[in-house]
Amino acid sequence: xxxxxxxxxxxxxxxxxxxxxxxxxxxxxxxxxxxxxxxxxxxxxxxxxxxxxxxxxxxxxxxxxxxxxxxxxxxxxxxx
Amino acid sequence: xxxxxxxxxxxxxxxxxxxxxxxxxxxxxxxxxxxxxxxxxxxxxxxxxxxxxxxxxxxxxxxxxxxxxxxxxxxxxxxx
Numbered sequence: 001x002x003x004x005x006x007x008x009x010x011x012x013x014x015x016x017x018x019x020x021x022x023x024x025x026x027x028x029x030x031x032x033x034x035x036x037x038x039x040x041x042x043x044x045x046x047x048x049x050x051x052x053x054x055x056x057x058x059x060x061x062x063x064x065x066x067x068x069x070x071x072x073x074x075x076x077x078x079x080x
Numbered sequence: 081x082x083x084x085x086x087x088x089x090x091x092x093x094x095x096x097x098x099x100x101x102x103x104x105x106x107x108x109x110x111x112x113x114x115x116x117x118x119x120x121x122x123x124x125x126x127x128x129x130x131x132x133x134x135x136x137x138x139x140x141x142x143x144x145x146x147x148x149x150x151x152x153x154x155x156x157x158x159x160x
Contacts, residue, residue, distance in 0.1 A: 006121055021122065024145055030137065032127025041086055041119040042101065047112025057110065065104055 001046045003058045006075040007067045008039035042066055051078055081126045082159040083138045087147045088119035122146055131158055 009015050015037050022036040044061075048054040058076050067074040089095050095117050102116040128134040138156050147154040 008121065008123070021146070025141060028144055030141055033124055035125035037123045039121040039123070041088065041121050043088070043115070043117045043119070044113055045115035061105060061110055064108055066101070
């Protein structure tokens with residue numbers, strides 16, 4: 001089973017990388033772009049076949065390693 | 081209109097960051113995890129209301145700034 005984890009900064013946390021992208025897009029002439037935020041995606045292949053077990057395992061991985069729950073939100077998506 | 085761009089390394093490109101995560105997960109006792117790859121997500125708010133126009137604009141942004149087409153694939157998702 002394949003899992004995709006989206007990790008984004010919490011809305012209250014400043015995102016300097018997103019701001020830099022926003023500035024660069026404006027500099028390139030792209031207008032009307034705002035609220036740019038950058039996050040991470042982590043894709044993993046799991047040996048588990050049970051969806052509920054896989055989800056709770058990935059949730060556990062997020063809490064222990066993948067995300068920083070103080071500053072980041074995560075979203076788990078299971079594929080296949 | 082909100083856009084989400086997923087940028088991932090092409091499958092043929094080595095991903096040392098993904099390998100590091102895979103090693104760390106194994107070290108924490110998570111078994112059966114393989115093929116870990118790390119990518120980026122960029123979220124943006126666009127002033128455009130036309131879906132086709134917005135998509136082609138974001139595609140243009142990917143080619144010019146957001147992604148490196150030699151090493152990375154990108155996927156555009158429009159929300160609302």
